[in-house]
Amino acid sequence: MLSAEEIAIVLLSLKVAAASVVFSLPLAAAAALVLARGRFPGKTLFDALIHLPLVLPPVVIGYFLLLGFGRKGPFGAFFEQVLGLTFAFRWTGAALAAGIMGFPLMVRAIRLAIEAIDPRLESAARTLGAGPWRVLASVTLPLAMPGIIMGSLLAFARSLGEFGATITFVSNIPGETQTLPLAIYNFTQSPGGDAAVLKLCAISVLLSLAALAASEWMNRRSRGFAAARSLL
């Protein structure tokens, strides 16, 4: 069975992934809304910027985070002094790195879901007396829910596997920033670590399969939902 150390690694990984999804979700939903419904100059640039983590080497993102959110970085200093939140070499930094790496996946899924909603449903809600915020909460977001769930799962799975940006930004500190992939890497570097590597790999596979199954289940549900809507 798993040792206390291994359980701690799994729990830390889940905590990092959960935090990264929870905190990036509102931002991703807002970005998706702006990209799906907004019309403004510079939209293409904004779109490209959001997609950067998908195309840049993770190490580059990690280094930018180190520059920006390190103790002496402009954002890092701000968060530490104003909100008392430190990212450098902390699990919060691992969550930030994972959140940024998963962000484009989340935005994409939500954006597609919003674009599939007939904007006239929102117009109909307006004529029934609902202001823009109520329309968002009662029509747009509920109808985009399959995309929101899908995007969250994708980002969660991406977070569980995050390596390059995390190790560059917050290093590989056991008990603090050493998530599953980092721990596996560590054991491969130490003599006699093969058994531990295999065990952690198995856990990794199980977690990924669970996330995949959940996303497939959600996907099927959302397709059923879309089919029901197409009957209208």
Next chain:
Amino acid sequence: MNLEVSIRRQLGATDLNVDFAADAPVVGLFGRSGSGKSSVVNAIAGLLKPEAGRIAIDGEVLFDAAAGINLPPERRRVGYVFQDALLFPHLSVKKNLLYGAPGTGMRIGFDAVVGLLGIEPLLERSPAALSGGEKQRVAIGRALLSQPRLLLMDEPLAALDNQRRQEVLRYIEALRNELRQPVVYVSHAVSEITRLADHVVLMNEGSVLAHGSVHEIFNRADLRPYTGRYEGGALIEAEAVAHDTSYFLTRFRFSGGELVAPGMDTPLGTRVRIRIRSRDVSLATERPSGISIRNVLEGEVTGVSESGGAIIEAQVRLGQEHVPARISRQAMDELGIAAGRRVFVLVKAIAFDKRSVGFTA
């Protein structure tokens, strides 16, 4: 309801330039597809912003470009029934109905609307499980429950088959007659407009060609190319006076005599408008005998319009009404049809159906 619309807006290649004022319970916006009717209702609802102009309902300004007034849709209290219902797919019928209901101080109550539209059995269903006609009835109920001072209906029957169309049309008549709900009704179908509208705004290529009472617009010969040659004819104000229960016929009296039509469910004494299509009207110079045609009315030709083709149109005065008859030019010459001539107007009883008779509120 008093509605003033005076707006301008560029829409692709056409220039929307609409100007009318109407004081009537039901205003019909009538014209071919692409004539700008939907843009006008979208502007009234606040979903389309005109470049210039003014929109007011009962004196309250919804939009005034010069004064910088542009109320958002949710503050206009204007209901909207779209062609394809647009029910919220994630909400039950009941939740759809209550979406815009203010909860307190409702002039139009939930039970009244559900009863009027016959949607009680549908309340717990999902919109996906409804037929086209049911969806449209729920959409009408949803708009009514938001307590609108004006209800916009944009081709609400266009997506339905003929049978559903008659079904929903009856409910729309009921909301006009029973709830006294002011309506702007958009359609390109003559039968819907003549049945429902009191005031008609005739639109063509983005502007108003003519507007006035439904009687006036559909009886004007110069508008015939727009009100429909094939469907064109007279609109007669009449009253149901007798039902023949053995032959299932209904008799209507108007200023020029009586008309017999297949049995309608019109209560006796009801004021109705009857549409007579000019292609259903024949003329005779003597009272014919031994003929199956039930309606034979004597009148006087007041004018003939001909353009040299095979078909001419003769206007015949019957009491205070003018009925146009489309006949061949050859028949005109043989019978000597000309202004001042006494003639008999012949119309088969079965030329009338439910679509040609509209109740007036």
